[in-house]
Amino acid sequence: MQATLFEPLRWQEQPSRVAVYNGSEERNVYFQITAPKDLGTICQGRPVEELPRILSILGPAHHIASAVVLDRLFNAEPPPMAINMRQALLQTLVFTHHLRKLFFFLTSLEDPLADRQTVGKSFGQPLFSRHLFDEIMQCLSLAQEAATILGGRADHPLTAVAGGVSRYVKPAVYDRLAEISDSCVSFAIRLTEFLGSDLFENPEVLESLPAVSFEPMPALSMNDAGSIVLHDRTGQESDRFTSDDVFDKIELFREPWTYEPFACLKGKGRNVFDANDSDGLYFVGPLAGLNARLELSTPYAEEERRRFVDTLGPPPHFTLIAAYRSLLVELVRASERMTGLFNPEKLTGPSTRTVPQELQQQQATGAVESPQGLIVHRYRVDDRGMVEEADILDAASQNNALLCRTARRAVEESMNRNRSQDETKRNIEASLLPF
Amino acid sequence: MNRFEPKIIAFLCNWCSYVAADAAGVARLTQLPNVRVIRVNCSGMVDPGYVVKAFANGADGVLIGGCHPGDCHYISGNIKTLRRSFLLKSLLKEVGVEDGRFRLEWIAASEGPRYAKVVNEMVEEIRNLGPYVPLSRRPAKGAA
Amino acid sequence: MPKKKLAVYTANGCRVCENSILDVHFQVSPFTPWADVGFWPYLTGSQWQDLDGDHRFDLCLFAGAVRTVDDRSAALRLREKSRLMLAVGACSAFGGMPGLLNLNGAADKADLVVPEKSAEPALPRTESRVSALSDIVAVDYVVPGCPPPKNLLWAAIQALICPGECTSRISYSASRLPDPISQSVASGILPPRGSTFAGEKAVCASCSRVKEEKKFTSVLRPYEIDPDPGRCLLEQGILCQGVATREGCGGLCTAAGAPCRGCFGKAEAVFDPGAKMISAISSTFDSTEAAEIKTMSQGFVDLAGTLYRYTMPAQCVLLAGPAEDEIHAGDVV
Numbered sequence: 001m002q003a004t005l006f007e008p009l010r011w012q013e014q015p016s017r018v019a020v021y022n023g024s025e026e027r028n029v030y031f032q033i034t035a036p037k038d039l040g041t042i043c044q045g046r047p048v049e050e051l052p053r054i055l056s057i058l059g060p061a062h063h064i065a066s067a068v069v070l071d072r073l074f075n076a077e078p079p080p081m082a083i084n085m086r087q088a089l090l091q092t093l094v095f096t097h098h099l100r101k102l103f104f105f106l107t108s109l110e111d112p113l114a115d116r117q118t119v120g121k122s123f124g125q126p127l128f129s130r131h132l133f134d135e136i137m138q139c140l141s142l143a144q145e146a147a148t149i150l151g152g153r154a155d156h157p158l159t160a161v162a163g164g165v166s167r168y169v170k171p172a173v174y175d176r177l178a179e180i181s182d183s184c185v186s187f188a189i190r191l192t193e194f195l196g197s198d199l200f201e202n203p204e205v206l207e208s209l210p211a212v213s214f215e216p217m218p219a220l221s222m223n224d225a226g227s228i229v230l231h232d233r234t235g236q237e238s239d240r241f242t243s244d245d246v247f248d249k250i251e252l253f254r255e256p257w258t259y260e261p262f263a264c265l266k267g268k269g270r271n272v273f274d275a276n277d278s279d280g281l282y283f284v285g286p287l288a289g290l291n292a293r294l295e296l297s298t299p300y301a302e303e304e305r306r307r308f309v310d311t312l313g314p315p316p317h318f319t320l321i322a323a324y325r326s327l328l329v330e331l332v333r334a335s336e337r338m339t340g341l342f343n344p345e346k347l348t349g350p351s352t353r354t355v356p357q358e359l360q361q362q363q364a365t366g367a368v369e370s371p372q373g374l375i376v377h378r379y380r381v382d383d384r385g386m387v388e389e390a391d392i393l394d395a396a397s398q399n400n401a402l403l404c405r406t407a408r409r410a411v412e413e414s415m416n417r418n419r420s421q422d423e424t425k426r427n428i429e430a431s432l433l434p435f
Numbered sequence: 436m437n438r439f440e441p442k443i444i445a446f447l448c449n450w451c452s453y454v455a456a457d458a459a460g461v462a463r464l465t466q467l468p469n470v471r472v473i474r475v476n477c478s479g480m481v482d483p484g485y486v487v488k489a490f491a492n493g494a495d496g497v498l499i500g501g502c503h504p505g506d507c508h509y510i511s512g513n514i515k516t517l518r519r520s521f522l523l524k525s526l527l528k529e530v531g532v533e534d535g536r537f538r539l540e541w542i543a544a545s546e547g548p549r550y551a552k553v554v555n556e557m558v559e560e561i562r563n564l565g566p567y568v569p570l571s572r573r574p575a576k577g578a579a
Numbered sequence: 580m581p582k583k584k585l586a587v588y589t590a591n592g593c594r595v596c597e598n599s600i601l602d603v604h605f606q607v608s609p610f611t612p613w614a615d616v617g618f619w620p621y622l623t624g625s626q627w628q629d630l631d632g633d634h635r636f637d638l639c640l641f642a643g644a645v646r647t648v649d650d651r652s653a654a655l656r657l658r659e660k661s662r663l664m665l666a667v668g669a670c671s672a673f674g675g676m677p678g679l680l681n682l683n684g685a686a687d688k689a690d691l692v693v694p695e696k697s698a699e700p701a702l703p704r705t706e707s708r709v710s711a712l713s714d715i716v717a718v719d720y721v722v723p724g725c726p727p728p729k730n731l732l733w734a735a736i737q738a739l740i741c742p743g744e745c746t747s748r749i750s751y752s753a754s755r756l757p758d759p760i761s762q763s764v765a766s767g768i769l770p771p772r773g774s775t776f777a778g779e780k781a782v783c784a785s786c787s788r789v790k791e792e793k794k795f796t797s798v799l800r801p802y803e804i805d806p807d808p809g810r811c812l813l814e815q816g817i818l819c820q821g822v823a824t825r826e827g828c829g830g831l832c833t834a835a836g837a838p839c840r841g842c843f844g845k846a847e848a849v850f851d852p853g854a855k856m857i858s859a860i861s862s863t864f865d866s867t868e869a870a871e872i873k874t875m876s877q878g879f880v881d882l883a884g885t886l887y888r889y890t891m892p893a894q895c896v897l898l899a900g901p902a903e904d905e906i907h908a909g910d911v912v
Contacts, residue, residue, distance in 0.1 A: 152835030
């Protein structure tokens with residue numbers, strides 16, 4: 001058996017590689033996460049109030065998910081101002097995350113670090129002005145500034161605590177926040193015009209993207225009201241439950257060839273490699289949200305969603321280009337929601353938090369729609385509030401099956417088109433990026 | 436097989452415990468020879484870092500000897516030691532130093548016999564515990 | 580002056596450090612006029628083959644802790660190829676949050692299932708403990724923090740990459756950086772080996788909260804109190820590690836109402852951050868009664884996991900240092 005390794009993979013959050021085995025009868029492609037996270041173990045024995053800060057190493061949205069669990073453990077209902085501030089932070093995080101992914105996508109077409117003096121010599125006619133990189137990063141830094149104002153730090157936030165947030169937003173920055181959200185909206189709209197109309201419909205770009213589509217899978221997402229909705233592979237709603245029931249419906253399982261567990265619906269097929277026996281495997285993320293076919297509440301995002309439907313047809317979609325476009329739709333949506341929330345009226349109130357007195361529950365669950373998709377935390381604590389068990393349903397586990405399949409499709413497609421090793425690697429990376 | 440001889444570092448206060456240790460020697464009381472004494476001006480100057488460093492450098496036990504509360508030559512140095520001792524004990528336990536390897540004892544200048552008794556007890560206790568092995572050097576459970 | 584060559588890599592950690600390096604390039608001051616990035620898998624898609632050959636890097640920015648045998652061999656290979664090694668972020672500098680596994684038994688969790696079928700790929704084995712970069716190879720410089728603040732990361736890039744005549748270097752004002760670092764940024768001469776790009780004193784020196792006499796009679800868990808915004812957190816009975824932690828962040832967390840957890844590692848003069856904190860906390864107990872002090876002490880939970888939150892593998896004196904049994908020469912490529 002001859003194995004080909006594509007390692008390390010570009011843009012992936014975790015150390016990962018793709019292993020291709022060319023057997024005599026079949027070709028097997030494995031998407032491997034090559035290091036364990038073991039966050040459940042790290043959390044054991046820690047005081048539960050420290051978990052929002054510890055778990056933010058998984059991604060800043062986990063900070064908020066963890067604080068939601070704390071609210072429930074202590075029965076401390078956060079004041080509206082704190083809920084708004086957390087939501088504003090979350091939308092800012094969605095914005096930065098998607099913007100960075102789109103930046104990465106553009107860097108696959110042009111080298112972002114090429115010395116400006118040599119540009120034009122080594123590349124042919126550029127697809128876009130390199131100034132776009134600067135503009136994206138400028139907007140990203142504005143959004144990071146907003147995240148710092150709201151969260152204390154942009155990447156590993158601090159402010160969400162049990163029962164609310166740890167501090168007010170200072171009046172001195174209200175104007176700044178409004179300024180930031182305005183420029184984020186206008187930049188997001190510009191980006192949809194440029195990327196959506198020009199780039200994603202440019203044959204040269206479409207040629208560089210592997211024409212990957214994956215087998216239809218159920219999609220899980222959280223609606224605005226906070227219930228978790230499952231859509232089957234035809235896009236019909238098939239189940240609806242609250243975050244408390246998540247771990248009754250969903251379980252994790254391991255495969256020996258990857259450190260990342262897979263999430264699947266209990267009692268259903270879970271064969272990663274067999275589309276006929278995999279009705280329990282599902283995916284989450286921006287595309288899962290759009291496949292729910294819901295109208296979006298904000299005008300520009302709804303417009304962009306309609307454009308998405310007009311161009312690609314009615315959802316559900318299971319293609320790479322749809323995944324990239326869903327990032328754009330969510331980018332606009334996040335920027336508009338930021339505008340709505342970056343409002344002094346929403347960010348002020350008589351108190352920042354309900355100070356919890358003592359532990360009310362031994363176990364609680366909390367869910368948040370993170371930039372990468374739905375995340376759910378469940379903690380079990382002893383009577384002193386020390387963590388006995390922490391279950392973390394990360395977007396990476398829920399999309400693991402999807403990534404395995406996309407990687408496989410990307411490899412097959414590259415081989416059918418007789419691509420070189422380097423091109424195959426690039427195809428794999430571009431297919432894994434938007435999830 | 437040779438009997439395990441623990442190494443114990445004793446930080447003894449110049450005004451009480453060190454004098455007691457001296458007196459115990461002069462009185463020819465039986466003491467096990469496992470203790471290395473470091474004379475300090477006051478038990479209050481024994482920073483938790485000293486204790487940690489002693490263990491890190493191969494001590495099997497650490498004894499801090501100070502004056503009885505109220506008798507401190509510097510008024511309240513020994514109270515400072517007392518305040519630290521509980522947290523230090525819990526920290527040491529959490530990072531793998533068993534209970535009994537660290538002791539804080541009040542030994543007045545006149546209590547030579549008590550000093551000898553404390554030392555002998557501690558040596559026996561640590562002998563039972565065995566040599567101190569840092570958590571990071573203990574063989575892993577189960578895994579290869 | 581020939582352009583320098585850079586390598587950037589993350590072993591076991593999140594990607595925030597790498598994103599910060601990218602952000603410094605775009606948001607603060609571009610470094611590509613002075614240096615070419617020769618190896619950066621995350622951003623440019625470099626592969627391991629790109630390390631073959633006899634070219635060398637002037638500087639390697641290494642982020643993330645060492646958890647698997649692959650991480651170890653990456654650290655060894657990059658060290659061999661690089662003239663200077665910069666540890667970026669708490670994971671790389673001290674082991675970081677993954678280092679807490681050393682307390683909870685990293686080896687016990689090595690539940691790796693060996694593939695039964697030969698057609699299934701194997702996984703790199705996890706090591707029996709999580710290590711900081713300095714446990715594996717010699718580290719020349721350190722930028723601590725989780726993630727490192729952009730100004731310190733920039734100072735490091737300025738000092739190590741940009742030549743003396745670079746305009747941004749000349750305009751740099753090194754506010755609270757130690758003298759050797761700010762001199763290096765200004766002059767173009769490398770700072771002394773082993774320098775840390777951060778302050779020398781403790782976080783308290785730059786924390787904006789008002790410190791009075793620290794005395795308290797009851798201990799609080801951070802969830803139990805909405806702390807007074809202007810007063811020292813430790814005085815209010817919350818465990819805050821500013822006293823033992825190196826400054827450089829400007830009191831970021833304490834300003835946001837969250838206690839310091841020591842992501843910059845121990846301050847220069849501290850021997851062991853945990854022991855230092857024990858000393859600092861207990862000096863604030865307002866009691867002389869053994870029983871009372873004992874009760875107060877019991878209010879502090881999970882001391883090791885909190886006091887060594889980011890520093891367990893490298894700075895917890897009693898847990899530091901590689902265990903003899905874990906150097907498997909055969910595993911290192």
